[in-house]
Amino acid sequence: MNKIHYLGSLLGALTFSLFTQAQSSPNIIVLIGDGMGLTQISAGNYANKNTTNFEDFEIIGLLKTHAYNNLVTDSAASGTAMACGVKTLNGAVGISPRNEKLTSILEHCQAANYSTALLATSSIVHATPASFYANVISRKQYQDIALQLSEHDVDIFIGGGKKHFNERDDRRNLIKEMERYSFVKSIKKYQESTASKIGYFTYPDEPPMKMRGRTPAMEDLFQITLDKLSQREKPFFVMLEGSQIDWGGHANDLDYILTEFQEFNEVVGKALAFAKADGNTIVVVTADHETGGLALTGGNIRSGRVKGGFNTKGHSATMVPVFAFGPGAKKYSGIQENTAVFEHLKSLVQ
Numbered sequence: 001m002n003k004i005h006y007l008g009s010l011l012g013a014l015t016f017s018l019f020t021q022a023q024s025s026p027n028i029i030v031l032i033g034d035g036m037g038l039t040q041i042s043a044g045n046y047a048n049k050n051t052t053n054f055e056d057f058e059i060i061g062l063l064k065t066h067a068y069n070n071l072v073t074d075s076a077a078s079g080t081a082m083a084c085g086v087k088t089l090n091g092a093v094g095i096s097p098r099n100e101k102l103t104s105i106l107e108h109c110q111a112a113n114y115s116t117a118l119l120a121t122s123s124i125v126h127a128t129p130a131s132f133y134a135n136v137i138s139r140k141q142y143q144d145i146a147l148q149l150s151e152h153d154v155d156i157f158i159g160g161g162k163k164h165f166n167e168r169d170d171r172r173n174l175i176k177e178m179e180r181y182s183f184v185k186s187i188k189k190y191q192e193s194t195a196s197k198i199g200y201f202t203y204p205d206e207p208p209m210k211m212r213g214r215t216p217a218m219e220d221l222f223q224i225t226l227d228k229l230s231q232r233e234k235p236f237f238v239m240l241e242g243s244q245i246d247w248g249g250h251a252n253d254l255d256y257i258l259t260e261f262q263e264f265n266e267v268v269g270k271a272l273a274f275a276k277a278d279g280n281t282i283v284v285v286t287a288d289h290e291t292g293g294l295a296l297t298g299g300n301i302r303s304g305r306v307k308g309g310f311n312t313k314g315h316s317a318t319m320v321p322v323f324a325f326g327p328g329a330k331k332y333s334g335i336q337e338n339t340a341v342f343e344h345l346k347s348l349v350q
Ligand code: MG
Pocket: 034, 075, 122, 126, 127, 128, 129, 241, 243, 246
């Protein structure tokens, strides 16, 4: 082999290894709109001059949301299905119907040397985010869920629910016990922090609705999180929940749904912009179920007015759309069980 040939094959091997390395461990962004069925997305579209950032996805599928033993799921069972790949009983978080502790995609990512982050517009111990780090029989065990987060290794978490950590029946102050973490109290301090582990309690209890002035804006918190994680020399996993789209559905309040969706749509735009620029990030956007049995019955595209009617104060069993972009995204096309969210992501981190 002469020198030029040798150099050529060396470069080829180097390029190949860089290429395969980049392909083998993509960043993962999972965005869950709680209670965000197709009608909620449609309403958000018509209220927003007939467009959303969801239009930028080419891969779209449908997910069957039913729980293990119930046609209509709750957010714990569907959160567990998406986070851990197992259909379970309503109310259970990270626990199978046979009472086994499940391993979440966030935990599989940690085992594969990923950085991890969780953000929610509810408390951080609420069922959807909890499905990614906790294992409890009942979603209502908020103090147990908080304890499990305090003993977990999630790098960054942002949400409400501080009281479950420092106003506890067992009188422990988990915030003091979490010595590895730097706790910040404002978005400015969050942005400035160079700590490797950061906790940010946005509210002592459940955050208020966006219409009543919830701050900071989720798209800003999300962007700062992406900036932080992408500076670290390893891939990352982020799950962000637009929690209160669901609460608007339970309240049968279309304005509530629309304002929560609007913020979530901004987050989707940030995620896609990051993924397009990065080239090795998969974005998966979906819902755990639909809430309210919402139907659009009228409105006006020009004025952005939307009229809706509701069928229930609870959840409905309709399939929900899933949108995917990036490496491995194609697996999300077609009709699948919601456990596919876990399965396809896991195939990327193995
Ligand atoms: Mg939720």
